[in-house]
Amino acid sequence: MWSFSNIANNLHKWLSETFNPTMTLIIEMVLAGVAVIGLFAALGLVLVIMERKVSAWMQIRLGPNRVGPKGMLQSLADTLKLLVKEGLTPNGADKLLFNLAPFVAMIVAMLLMAPIAFAKDFQLWDLNIGVLYVSAISSIMVISILMAGWASNNKYSLMGAMRSGAQIVSYELSAGLSILAVVVMTGSLQVSDIIYSQADGWWIFKGHIPMVIAFVTFIIAVTAETNRAPFDLAEAESELTAGFHTEYSGMKFALFFLAEYVNVFIVCAIGATLFLGGWMPFHIGNWTQFNHVMDYIPSSIWFFGKTFFLIFVIMWFRWTFPRLRIDQLLNLEWKYLLPISMINLLIVTAMAILKWHF
Amino acid sequence: MFEEVGTTTEGDIIINVGPQHPATHGVLHLVITLNGETIKKVEPHLGYIHRSIEKMCESLSYRQFIYVTSRMDYLSSHINNHACALCVEKGLQVEVPPRAQVIRVLMDELTRIASHELWWGAMAMDLGAFTPFFHAFRERESINDIMEETCGARLTMNYMVPGGVMQDLHPNFQKKVKEFMQLYKRKIHEYDELVTGNIIFQNRMKNVGYLSAEDAVSYGCSGPAARGSGVSCDIRKIYPYEIYDKLEFDEVLETGGDSFARYMVRIREMQQSIHIIEQLIDNIPEGDFQAKTKAVLKLPKGEFYTRVETARGELGVYIVSEGGTTPYRIKFRSPGFSNLSVLDHIARGSKLGDLVAMMGTLDLVIPDIDR
Numbered sequence: 001m002w003s004f005s006n007i008a009n010n011l012h013k014w015l016s017e018t019f020n021p022t023m024t025l026i027i028e029m030v031l032a033g034v035a036v037i038g039l040f041a042a043l044g045l046v047l048v049i050m051e052r053k054v055s056a057w058m059q060i061r062l063g064p065n066r067v068g069p070k071g072m073l074q075s076l077a078d079t080l081k082l083l084v085k086e087g088l089t090p091n092g093a094d095k096l097l098f099n100l101a102p103f104v105a106m107i108v109a110m111l112l113m114a115p116i117a118f119a120k121d122f123q124l125w126d127l128n129i130g131v132l133y134v135s136a137i138s139s140i141m142v143i144s145i146l147m148a149g150w151a152s153n154n155k156y157s158l159m160g161a162m163r164s165g166a167q168i169v170s171y172e173l174s175a176g177l178s179i180l181a182v183v184v185m186t187g188s189l190q191v192s193d194i195i196y197s198q199a200d201g202w203w204i205f206k207g208h209i210p211m212v213i214a215f216v217t218f219i220i221a222v223t224a225e226t227n228r229a230p231f232d233l234a235e236a237e238s239e240l241t242a243g244f245h246t247e248y249s250g251m252k253f254a255l256f257f258l259a260e261y262v263n264v265f266i267v268c269a270i271g272a273t274l275f276l277g278g279w280m281p282f283h284i285g286n287w288t289q290f291n292h293v294m295d296y297i298p299s300s301i302w303f304f305g306k307t308f309f310l311i312f313v314i315m316w317f318r319w320t321f322p323r324l325r326i327d328q329l330l331n332l333e334w335k336y337l338l339p340i341s342m343i344n345l346l347i348v349t350a351m352a353i354l355k356w357h358f
Numbered sequence: 359m360f361e362e363v364g365t366t367t368e369g370d371i372i373i374n375v376g377p378q379h380p381a382t383h384g385v386l387h388l389v390i391t392l393n394g395e396t397i398k399k400v401e402p403h404l405g406y407i408h409r410s411i412e413k414m415c416e417s418l419s420y421r422q423f424i425y426v427t428s429r430m431d432y433l434s435s436h437i438n439n440h441a442c443a444l445c446v447e448k449g450l451q452v453e454v455p456p457r458a459q460v461i462r463v464l465m466d467e468l469t470r471i472a473s474h475e476l477w478w479g480a481m482a483m484d485l486g487a488f489t490p491f492f493h494a495f496r497e498r499e500s501i502n503d504i505m506e507e508t509c510g511a512r513l514t515m516n517y518m519v520p521g522g523v524m525q526d527l528h529p530n531f532q533k534k535v536k537e538f539m540q541l542y543k544r545k546i547h548e549y550d551e552l553v554t555g556n557i558i559f560q561n562r563m564k565n566v567g568y569l570s571a572e573d574a575v576s577y578g579c580s581g582p583a584a585r586g587s588g589v590s591c592d593i594r595k596i597y598p599y600e601i602y603d604k605l606e607f608d609e610v611l612e613t614g615g616d617s618f619a620r621y622m623v624r625i626r627e628m629q630q631s632i633h634i635i636e637q638l639i640d641n642i643p644e645g646d647f648q649a650k651t652k653a654v655l656k657l658p659k660g661e662f663y664t665r666v667e668t669a670r671g672e673l674g675v676y677i678v679s680e681g682g683t684t685p686y687r688i689k690f691r692s693p694g695f696s697n698l699s700v701l702d703h704i705a706r707g708s709k710l711g712d713l714v715a716m717m718g719t720l721d722l723v724i725p726d727i728d729r
Contacts, residue, residue, distance in 0.1 A: 059492035155373045159395070159710075229486055230558055238381040238484045238714050320552070322559045323486025325711040326395050 004122035004300055032124055036110050041079075043265050044258035048075040050308075051261070051315055058319045085250035090153060093247065097151035102248065102255035104144035109262040111137050115191045116269045119300035120279050123191065130191035131183055134270055135176050138225065141263065142168040145227075145234060148256070149244040160243025163326055164234030168225055170333040175221035177341040181207075181214040181348040182274040195278040202277035208356070210347045215275045217341045222267035223314055224329070226260065230321035231329060238323075268310035272303065276310075279303040370398060377406045381484055381714045384724030386698075388713075395709045400702040408728045415688040420446050420520060420655040423685065428514035430692065431726035433473040436465045437668040439518035444599060445664040445675040446520040449657035455646040458522030459600045464638055465505075465517065466666075467631040468535070471542075472501040473669035474624045474631075481621070481718035482553050485562055490553050497545060500538045504531065520655060522648030535639050539632060546629075554625065563618035567704040567716040570615055577703065578696035581671025582627065583720050586620035588613040593667040607634050617712075620719040656683055670694055670721050694726035 011031075015024045049064070049072060056063025064071030089098055115130035117123040127133060142165055149161020183189055185207060186197045197203075203211050224231035235243030245256045272278060279299035283291045324332070350356075376387040385406035391399040411430060415423040424442045428435035440462055447454060454462075479494030502512040507528040509517040517524050553559050569579070574587040584591045592609040594602040610626045612619035657679035665674040671693025678687040697720045705713050 055488070059489050060496060061492060155371055159371075159373075163395075232486065233711075236486065236711065238486060239711050241380060319489050321487060322482065322553070322556060322562060323711070324558055325562060325709050327709060328558075328561055 003298065004119040008122060036113050036124070039113060040106070040110055040258065040262055044261050045075045045079065047261040047265060047311065048078070048257075050311070051318075054312065054315045055319050058316075079254060082251055082254040087250035087252050088247075090247050092153040094151035094153070097147045098247075099252070101144045101148035101151060102252045102259075104147065105141065105259035106255045108137060108140045108144065109259040109266065112263070112266045116266065117191055117195055117273060117278050118303055119298070121192070122300070126190060126192050129189045131179055131189045131194070131270075131274070134266075135172070135179065138263075138266075139168075139172060141225075141259075144259075145244050148248070152244070152247040154247050156240045156242070156246050157244050160234045160236070160240045160246070163236075164227060164244060166326070167227070167231065167233060167329060170330060171221045171224040171231075171337075174217050174333060174337040174341045175225055177338070177345050178214040178218040178221065179270075179274060181211065181341075181345055184345070184349050184352050185211075187352075191273060191278075195273060195280060198277040198280050199283075201283065202275065202280065204275045207348065208351070210344050210351060211275065213340065213344050214348065215271070217337055217344070218271055218275070219310070219313065220337065221333075222271065223317060224333070226263045226267055226314075228260075228264065228314055229318035230323050232318075232323060233326055233329060236323055264311060264314060265307065268314065269303070269307045271310050272306035276306045277302075278306075369393065375713075376403075381717065382724070383480055383722070386722065386724045386727070388701075390710070390713070392710060395711075397705050397708055397710060397713055400705045400713065402698055402701065404728055406728065407725050409725075411729045412688050412690060416685055419683050420657060420685070423688065424519065425514075425516045427690070428516055429725060430690065430729055431668055431670060431673070431694065431723050432513055433476060433723055434469050434668040434670065435514050436462075436469040436517060437666055438673060439516060440466060441664055441666040441668075441673050441675045443518040443520050444666065445662050445677050446655065446657065448664055449660070449662045449677065449679060450520065450651065450655060452521050452649050452651060454522055454600075454649055456601075456643045457645040458647050458649070460638055460642050461523050461527060461647060462518060463600050463602065463605070464535070464635060464642075465509075465515075465523075467634045468501050468504065470631045470669045471628050472498050474628045475501075477624060477669075477718075477721045478549065478553075481715075481721075482559075484714045484718040485559065487553065487556075487559075490549075493545070493548060493552065497538075497542055500534070500541060504534045504538065507531065507534065519648065521651040522646070524648075526647045527642070532639055532642070535635065539635065539639075542632060549625065554621075560618065562712070562715055563616065563621055563719075564614075565616055566708060566712045567617045567620075567719065568615050569700060569704050573700065573703060574615075577700040579671070579700055580693050580696065581667070581669070581721075582610075582620055582623040583671065583693075583697045583700070585610060586612050586623045586719070587615040591672065593665050593672055597665065599664070599666060605634055605637055617715055617719040624721070654683055656681065657685070665691070668693060670723065670726065671697060690729060692726045692729060694722050694724075698722055698727055 012028065015027055019027065052074070053063045064074035067073045067077045089095055112134060114125040115123065115127060115133055145164045146161045149157045182194060182203055185203060186194045188194060204215050227234045235245065245253055248256060279302050281294040281297060281302055283294060371392045373390050373392060374387065375390055376382040377385040382388070387403040387406060389401040389403060390397060411426050414426055418426065424439050427438040427442050430438050475494040475498040479491035482490035505515060506512050508531055509515040569587050571587045571589050574584040574589045580591050588611055590609060590611060595609045607630045610623050610630060612623050657677065659681040660679055662677045662679065663674060665672055672691065673693060674691030676689040677685045680686040701716065701720065705716055
């Protein structure tokens with residue numbers, strides 16, 4: 001009874017009894033907005049501390065351990081520091097674009113949260129083209145990076161932005177194609193439909209090897225799309241100092257930084273929704289008791305568990321692999337990933353028509 | 359096509375890498391002409407950390423000037439001191455006691471391992487992998503602890519003096535070195551698993567930064583940078599000093615000439631150093647650790663030159679003496695300077711990301727280049 005959807009429904013009931021329909025809608029929109037902004041900040045803070053702890057664990061260090069219990073408030077303190085720092089605008093920079101770019105990045109990250117189902121029937125906007133919406137909006141991210149790189153009036157920034165442009169535009173293709181594999185299987189672009197189609201088993205288990213290939217392609221492509229190592233050429237520290245956000249400081253830098261982490265969360269959430277069943281519990285065929293126990297775990301825990309597992313995998317990449325070179329990066333996409341995911345999509349389509357999946 | 363290379367035309371970008379840049383590991387300043395991502399020209403600008411060590415040495419006595427040289431190539435300070443001590447001993451015609459010789463070689467090889475460890479971590483960091491740095495420092499730390507016990511310092515040791523070493527070994531030395539070697543042998547496979555065998559790493563390193571054997575000789579490269587191109591130049595083998603001629607070890611040669619060959623030379627050199635230490639650690643002869651020398655050293659009139667193999671290549675020390683208590687002129691032939699000069703040659707035509715990897719494989723230490 002304390003599930004997210006119940007709380008949301010009760011709130012909606014109470015609001016519609018108390019206010020007239022227009023007022024109800026306005027209040028609900030404000031609440032949703034506040035929730036998204038809160039989630040943006042909270043996710044950023046949690047993921048930053050998680051990354052630092054994961055990296056410390058892999059590097060035989062302790063990581064932050066002074067602020068708060070076991071250093072858990074470290075990223076909060078860092079955010080406070082960044083808030084009070086001066087936000088410089090360099091001489092010769094395009095002031096409008098320079099100051100607009102971090103907000104574009106932030107807005108994109110917030111918009112992407114709309115179709116994500118955080119728990120059973122708990123979603124801001126279950127639009128019927130949910131998956132397409134995600135692909136479309138996430139393409140806007142590259143514009144903010146190009147804006148930042150161009151407006152900074154810095155060669156390092158410009159090169160980082162150009163690299164990032166080439167990278168994101170390329171990798172969107174295989175990310176899109178691997179998403180399409182799931183869409184073909186489900187026959188719907190709506191996020192809730194995709195999740196309900198996995199009630200008897202997640203796509204990664206139901207779809208044989210082609211689905212596993214699609215999942216792996218998806219993970220590689222979104223790692224590149226979010227500019228994470230080993231594809232972090234846009235901000236390649238040892239080559240371009242900090243890439244497109246070299247000239248940013250204070251809160252403007254923090255917005256880029258938080259947006260990057262929130263984007264990682266979002267792509268992992270999409271991956272978990274499409275391939276790992278979103279909030280669907282783990283069920284095994286006819287093991288009724290086992291399935292019953294699994295149903296007792298709240299749906300939100302399933303969703304966040306899967307998402308954070310994928311986030312951990314992406315962090316694991318970052319702290320293990322060296323960086324690719326720009327030509328190797330584009331070769332990987334155009335010569336390997338794209339043909340593989342195209343052929344894979346054909347196989348998946350054949351499977352969907354012939355009903356070969358479980 | 360060939361004429362275009364190296365000239366600045368419209369559309370080229372000129373970027374300044376350094377003097378403050380994460381990739382240069384010091385205050386090296388590279389002016390790079392880029393066409394898109396492709397390098398057309400690399401121009402190193404030096405002098406940001408010039409401390410005129412050679413001039414300073416002229417006003418210091420033969421005992422004092424050795425301490426300044428620890429600050430040249432600070433990652434192999436033992437070996438710098440060793441080269442200077444050898445040169446002064448050559449002038450004084452002093453016989454170094456066997457115990458001191460063994461201690462010196464042990465310290466040199468430990469330093470070589472420590473230096474290569476740091477290079478390995480920093481090199482992986484240049485390629486964007488952060489974790490190896492910490493793994494390398496785990497082993498390097500235990501070498502530093504060994505040094506601290508015996509020499510009293512962790513970076514600039516100042517342990518070698520004319521006639522031997524400054525003081526005797528710490529009683530724990532043998533035990534600690536054996537512990538370190540056990541740790542090292544247990545962990546060395548991690549290096550291959552984490553970095554050497556990684557497919558991304560191999561693609562980044564192979565067929566990149568090719569340096570032919572002729573170019574390596576004509577640019578005066580030495581050390582692992584030249585041995586990666588198959589040029590035999592290990593001073594320990596060619597002009598053996600101390601007891602290197604009695605020891606059993608291989609000169610590591612790779613014929614690839616690319617970044618990966620230079621990388622493998624250093625990785626294999628660490629194992630050779632371990633092999634040398636294994637031969638010596640149980641056979642340290644008893645006796646004096648220092649020859650009897652006068653309080654004030656005076657070199658006879660003349661010119662003296664010695665060379666040793668540091669972790670980066672050949673270090674030459676050239677002393678001109680007028681017969682006084684201070685040298686008339688000192689010149690150091692540092693490996694880093696010659697190795698840096700080849701950077702423009704091997705970097706042209708490759709991508710910006712590879713430049714960082716090449717600088718990593720040349721193992722540049724900026725205070726060694728500038729002095």
